Amino acid sequence: METPRALLVDEAQWLNGEVFEYFRYLWDEPATQLAIIFVGGAGCHTVLRRAPMLSSRVFIWQHFARHTPGVVIEVIRLFHPVWADADADADPDPDDITFADSHAVHGNVRARAQLTRPRPYRARSHRGRPRADRELLRWAFSRLA
Numbered sequence: 001m002e003t004p005r006a007l008l009v010d011e012a013q014w015l016n017g018e019v020f021e022y023f024r025y026l027w028d029e030p031a032t033q034l035a036i037i038f039v040g041g042a043g044c045h046t047v048l049r050r051a052p053m054l055s056s057r058v059f060i061w062q063h064f065a066r067h068t069p070g071v072v073i074e075v076i077r078l079f080h081p082v083w084a085d086a087d088a089d090a091d092p093d094p095d096d097i098t099f100a101d102s103h104a105v106h107g108n109v110r111a112r113a114q115l116t117r118p119r120p121y122r123a124r125s126h127r128g129r130p131r132a133d134r135e136l137l138r139w140a141f142s143r144l145a
Helices: 017-028 044-049 069-079 094-105 109-116 119-126 134-142
Strands: 005-009 034-038
Touching: 005 017, 017 034, 069 094, 069 109, 094 109, 094 134
Parallel strands: 005 034
Antiparallel strands: none
């Protein structure tokens, strides 16, 4: 017997019917022992529903909503050590996390990862700043790809 496998398909909203048909054949083949996980952004549910032979095989439809600002602060503290000590008297301040989220990151984990790179925090010492203030965060925002 084959080992069960999971296939994660990101950006599923960009796939076409031919690709979905291929996934359906893979899923239907008993020897594959395959679970397919489709992940996508806006419009993904609509695109998947347009492939009825595939969507009828979907076991769970799960919608994820944006985090509230309080949850963002809580989660981002766990995301990377540079954010771990975010409190009102520390560097960075939790308001900086909210500021970054509302002005540049917009809940995007990839953008948060880019912002978390050490570059903005090394830059503060080169610019003579004791902490990562708003001006430095704005500079870091301009470096986001």
